Structures are given as C-alpha cells and as structure tokens.
Amino acid sequence: MSKGLPKRSEDYSLWYNELVKRADLAENSAVRGCMVIKPYGFSIWEKMQAELDRMFKKTGHSNAYFPLFIPKSYLSREASHVEGFAKECAVVTHYRLKADPSGKGVIVDPEAALEEELIVRPTSETVIWSTYKNWIQSYRDLPLLINQWANVVRWEMRTRLFLRTSEFLWQEGHTAHETKKEAEEETIRMMNVYATFAENFMALPVIKGKKSESEKFAGAESTYCIEAMMQDGKALQAGTSHFLGQNFAKAFDVKFATREGGLEYVWGTSWGVSTRLMGALIMAHSDDQGLVLPPKLAPIQVVIIPIFKREDELEAIRAKANEIMESLEDLGISVKFDDRDTHKPGWKFAEYELKGVPLRLGIGPRDLANNTVEMARRDTLSKSVVDLDEHLAATIKETLADIQESIYRKASAFTQEKTTTVDTWEDFVEVLEQKGGFIAAHWDGTAETEERIKEQTKATIRCIPLDQQAEEGSCILTGKPSVGRVLFARAY
Template sequence: MSKEITSRAQDYSRWYNDLVIKGSLADHSGVKGCMVIKPYGFALWENMRDQLDRMFKDTGHVNAYFPLFIPKSFLSKEAAHVEGFAKECAVVTHYRLKNDPNGGGVIVDPEAKLEEELIVRPTSETIIWNTYKGWIRSYRDLPLLINQWANVVRWEMRTRLFLRTAEFLWQEGHTAHATADEAIAEARQMLDIYATFAEEYMALPVIRGVKTESERFAGAVDTYCIEALMQDGKALQAGTSHFLGQNFAKAFDVKFSDKDNQLEYVWATSWGVSTRLIGGLVMAHSDDDGLILPPRIAPLQAVIVPIYKGEERKDLLDAKGRELAAQLKAAGIRVKFDDNDNARPGWKFAEYEMKGVPVRIAMGLRDLDNQVVEIVRRDSKEKVSVPMEGLSGYVSALLESIQKAMFDKALAYRDQHITKVDTWEEFEKVLNEKGGFVLAHWDGTPATEAAIKEKTQATIRCIPLDNPAEEGKCILTGAPSRQRVLFAMAY
C-alpha cells in the first residue's frame, strides 16, 4: 500500500491527499468543495470531540444548539463582522422548487422568493447574541457559558480535505460576562484548554499567542490562537479564542442590571476548533507509509492479527485472539481482533500501518505454543516478542510511551525550526531554505505587515504570549521595535 503513496519529498500536498484518501479518513463528494468524512475519520473526530467536550464541561460550560440559518439583517448589525465574512457566505433566496414546464428538470420557483435572505451559518455570533438578548436581564444571569457542536459553511474557492472545505464540523463557544476582566480570563482559559488538548492528546506542540490587528477575528477586540508547525515547515492555526469586548452586545442591545441596579452592556467571548485539526494531525506526524495517530485519540489503539497455516489449529488461534482482545478491552484499550479470512496477514499489516493504528499484535502457531505475541509499534516500527501473560499492562504502558515519543519528536522538529533573524536578507533566506517559524522584529504597523506578506507570502502568525521585551529594528523598515513576532508560511 505504501507504494501507492506519493512521498513527502516528491510532493507534500499530494502525499497529504493520498494519506487522507487511502487512510480512509475522508473522500471527495459530489458537492464541489465539500467532503465526505468516512467512518474511520469520523471515529477519530468523535474521540477528539468527546475529549474536548469533557474539558469544556469540566470548566462549567454546557451545550446548546442554534439555527443553521441567519437572517441577512443580523449580519449587518456588526460592521467588522459582516465585512470579514461577506465574501464567504452562502445565501438562501428561495424556499421552493418546481418542475420546469419546458422539460428541463427541477427549477427554482420564482414565486417562492424569501422576504429576507438567509445566510447559511458561517459562524453563529449574530444569531446567538440575538437570542441572548432574551436570556440576560440581571448580573444573576451571568456568566452564560454555552458551546455548540455544529457544521458551518464558508464558501471557499480553493479547497483541500479537512484543511479548507466549504462545509466543515466544529464547536463554537459563546459566553457572556459581567466584566471585561472576566471575559478576558475566559478567552485565555479556553486558549489554554485548546493548547492542553493539542499537546496532551494530539501530541502536537503549539505556541500560544495573540493575533495582530490585521489577523483578528472579524468583530473581536483580541484574538488568541495556538499555532502548530507541520512537517513541510508551514504553520497551521490550530484553534482560536476571541475577546469580543462589548461589540456584539451593543449591536444586539444585550444589557444587564448590575449589583447597583445600573444597566450595562455585557462582555463577550467566542472560541472554536474544527475538523481542520485532523488535517494538522496527519501533517504533523505521518510518514511515507501512512498515517501515524496518537494513541489517546486513535480510533483503534491496537489490533490483533492471527497468522494461520491453512486450517491447522485455527480454532485455537481464534479463541486465544478473542481472549487477549477481551483482556485488552477490559483494560480500557480500543482493540480489534481481525479474523477476516478474506485477507492475508501481510495485507492486514499494510492496511493497519496505512491507518496509523499505534500497536499491531501478531500471533501464529509457534507464538501460541510459546505463549508469546509479536508486537510492532507504528511510530518507530520497533518489533518485540512479549509474553501473553500480562499483555494488557504491557500494551497500556506502550501506548503511553508512543504518545510521549510522538510529542517529543514533533517538539524537537518544531524547536529546530524556530529561527531568530535580524535582517531582511536573513528573513528571506530562512523562509526560502529552511522554513518553519521565524522570530523577527516588526514595527507594529499594518502597512509593514501587508508589505512583508506581499513580498514573501509569510504572515505574522502571532505575537507569542510569553514574548520577552526586546529592543530592535523592524526587518523591513528599520523602524524601532519592542518585541519579536512569529512569522511563517501557513495553511
């Protein structure tokens, strides 16, 4: 199967697409720009979703659901918001079809035009804040901590499976607070949750930062983000959390009576991650033989493959395989015993390697006699013989070892590709020859930021939150700068 995969060195973009398709994560659909998430890919998303959902609920958030359709007038109420999303919106103008009297099939009924067009949800701030107006009256109603799991549509012209599609799945949190400090603390807390999830479950090291004014979410006062580095040296924005100030509260007239019985506008946040994380997972860890998935979120953590010689003692191998699978399952390990007679063991090995299953366990007649199994770990391909007795404990420890090894490898790569530069010549050389994150001085102006992007296609990914103050000169203009910012080519 690996021979069917384009190598990373040959064509990184095609390699990525090969892995998504051949690893059974997703497929192209009959709708241009949209994807079909296959069962294996959706199982991966479910594991990610369920863990994040637990983390949200542990911090007091609850789930709700809001309409897919948003009246056009709602988007008009927040100027920066509508400007930011106007070019990506899908618009519903009619509500009925009819047969073409000329025999041309089904056509839109011109008599069924909506009085007001509906926008297919690109994000939900407007419909949610219109709703919150009826829910919030007093400081006793605050904070309001709500999240929803949903799909959104952003009409993309150039699409790539998981990374950029017209429709994708995500979660979006929308919270309301009595003070600015509380809202900022919420936005920072959710950023930390995203970073913890990325590092501890996706084995993906990230840099926490704040976006420049030009890169902020439309309608936000500040946008916090986590940035990850892929194996081709490009950055991926892996999650964002926004402090919205009172912008949406004022747009939708959402006020509350404070403890002194004075009316005040509430303070808001929104935050979200999407199925784009699956694309980041593929690009950060996988190799030319297929996917490599972190054990904590892999749909299957282990697979047991029996190796038969005809029908000889097949029933004994099957019985032992099921017994071992039951032991692993009892230990909380997601395991499959593959006794499918329609495929040879070698084909199965290649399939599970392609799908990135962290641990492969093989067992033949000799192994059965010796009460051992052969274990191969997907990340390093290291092969060992292990006693059947105590197998669940061994595999549990191995899965944690693989999780840590994957993070350490990604962290080492990331840290090796963070480069400080002080001149424009160094900046261009690093971008062209090494890639990765580049720490450089910037004069703080949107004009310089735009000029650097136009010259190199590199963008300011963020101003790192742990950024030390450092006097310097802007790499492009030579104007004074008080800190370095993080540049990179990006997805």
C-alpha cells in the same frame, strides 16, 4: 494493498491528499468544495469531540443549538464582522422549487422569493447574541457559558480535504460576562483548554499567542490562538479564542441590570476549533507508510493479526486472542482481532500501518508454542517479541503511553528545529526559502509593514507569543523600533 504513497519529500501536497483518501478518512463529495467524512475518519473526529466536550463541561459550559440560517440584517449590525465574512457567505434567496415547464426537472419558483435573504451560518455570533438579548436581564443571569457543535459554510474556491472546505464541522463557544476582566479571563482559559487538548491528546506541540490587529477575528477586540508546525515547514492555526468586548452586545442591545442598580452592556467571548484539527493530526505526525495516530485518539489502539494456514491453527490463535482482548478491554484499550481469510497477513500489516493503528500483535502457531507474541509499534516501525503472560496487558498499556509521549517528543523536537531567530531582512528571506518554519523577528507594529511582508514573501504573522520577552530591536523590513519579536511563517 495498492502501490505506496507518494513521498513527503517529493510532493507533500500529493502525499497528504492521497493519504487522506487511502486511509479511508475522507473523500471529495458530489457537491463542489465539500467533503464526505468516512467512518474511520469520523471515528477519529468523534474521539476529539468527546474529549473536548468533556473539557468544556468541566470548565462550566453547556451545549445548545442555534439556527443554521441567519437573517441578512443581523450581519449588518456589526460592521467589521460583516466585512470580514461577506465574501464567504452562501445566501438563501428562495424557499420553493417547481416543475420546469419544459419538462426538464425543477426550477426555482420566481414567486417564492424570501422577504429577507438568509445567510447559511459562517459563524454564529449574530444569531446567538440576538438570542442572548432574551436570556439576559440581570447580573444573576451571568456568566452565560454556551457551546454548540455544528456545521458552518464559508464559500471556498480552493479546497483541500479537512484543511479548507466550503462546509466543515466545528464547535463554537459563545459566552457572556458581567465584567471585562471575566471575559478576558474566559478568552485565555479557552485558549489554554485548546492547547492542553492539542498537546495531551493530539501529541501536538503548539505556540500560544495573540493575533496581530489585521489577523484577528472580524468583530473582536483581540484574538488568541494556538499555532502548530507541520512537517513541510508551514504553520497551521489549530484553534482561536476571541475577546469580543461589548461589540456584539451593543449591536444587539444586550444589557443587564448591574449589582448597583444600573444598566450595562455585557462582555462577550467566542472560541472554536474545527475538523481542520484532523488535517493537523495527519500532517504533524504521519510518514511515507501512512498515518501515525496518537493512541489517545486512535479508533483502534491494538490490532491482533493471526498467522495461520489451517482452520485448527486459527481456532487456537483465536482462543488466545480472546484472552488478550478481554484483558485489554478491561483496561479501556480498544482492540480488534482481524481474522479475515480474504487477505494475507502481510496485506493486513500494510493496511494497519496505513491507518495508523499504534500497536500490532502478530500471533502464529510458533508463537503459541513459545508462549510469545510479536509486537510492532507504528511510531517507530520497530518489532519486539513479548511473552504471552499475565503481564501482557500491562506491558501493552505502558507501550501505548510511551508511543503517545514519543510522538509528542518527536513533534516537539521538530518544532524547535524549525524555529529560527533572525535580525535582518536578508536572513529572513533566506530562512523562509531554504528552511521554512517559524521565524522569530522584530516588526514595527504597523499593519502596513505586515502587509508588505506578506505581499513579498507570503509569510504572515502567526502570533505574538504570550511568553514573548520585552526586547528592543529594529523591524526586519523598515528598520523602525520594535519592542519584541513576533512569529512569522507561511501557513495553511
């Protein structure tokens, strides 16, 4: 293996970037601002995708696919929506290339200009609602519960692998409803689906809340979110769910015949999570040795490494390893036997630590003689000797479940430790600079104050927690009345 990773405590940003690359998750591409997700990284995303897809379908949603290109005029129909995305849009203006007369490759054919420019999808509300106009005529067509897995483009100047790239992968749900109540319930339901996924599969504790007016999605009536705390004390928005009201239905004239015989605009929602979840997974759990993956999302849950000098020793170990692998696979546990003779066991140990494999089994001739195996946990870096008996598979299954829970408990304790309540501006600034994390503080509810706090400290209102208690107080900056605390943090 190459030299160790940078330490988180010394340079968190460098540690993150190096870990993503060295663990074979992703790399920068030849296209500026875009990334190549490598097979190991993509296999983690596929496990996320599969579980989320199952959860969406269980709540009644179906998958569909809509165009990558959106006519420019569509974005003009909903004023706040276009304003929110205008600076991030990539625009297609021509449809043909031709040979450069100078003989130097190709040039854009000036005679092939599009009649109307096309926007490369930054999000799909406009193109989907233009389609829904043809799909919805009556209350019998509702609710319409659609999700799509896709890529989107939001032109970014400063990029970081998984966290912020010009192109990224995501899912976006778009639903249409008969009543405001149904749409609002859908918005909350999907936020809860995201929270359940984050906590049960990513082992990532999250805060569920509502965005402030200035932080909500462009074109929405209200935005709900899940917020997570990273190890450097910065927050990360891990998922959002938007109540669109009738804004897009009105923009695209999507009406339905009501049960009473009238004609009404439908009510809408949209919601999404992206490959940014990969960044959250890395930053919330990993350490100076490499990735720490929750077993439920690990591509390889158990790796078996033989320790041998002679070929006959390897064959004896392989026979026992095959028995173990078969028993684990019967329990649905993914397992790999690494018998490469090109690397020593110590090198392999370090490699699988770097890649975050939850459980490692080492077997040598002495282990076979003693009918034991050395078991190493990635989360605690602890080792134990376990009997090679008929209960080994069950023991490993229990250990993986304990690792999953242990990773969550550690992240939850960290989030609690990094959540501070303050009542004064001086304390707010001190905690932000010295400790970081979430800060629960009173705010007067105005966009002006929110912007002033952001300008002075780079901290934003991450959310108004859904479990917030009514509590009269004074805004930390202006001293004006406040009805409850909100969560501030610096964020990715």
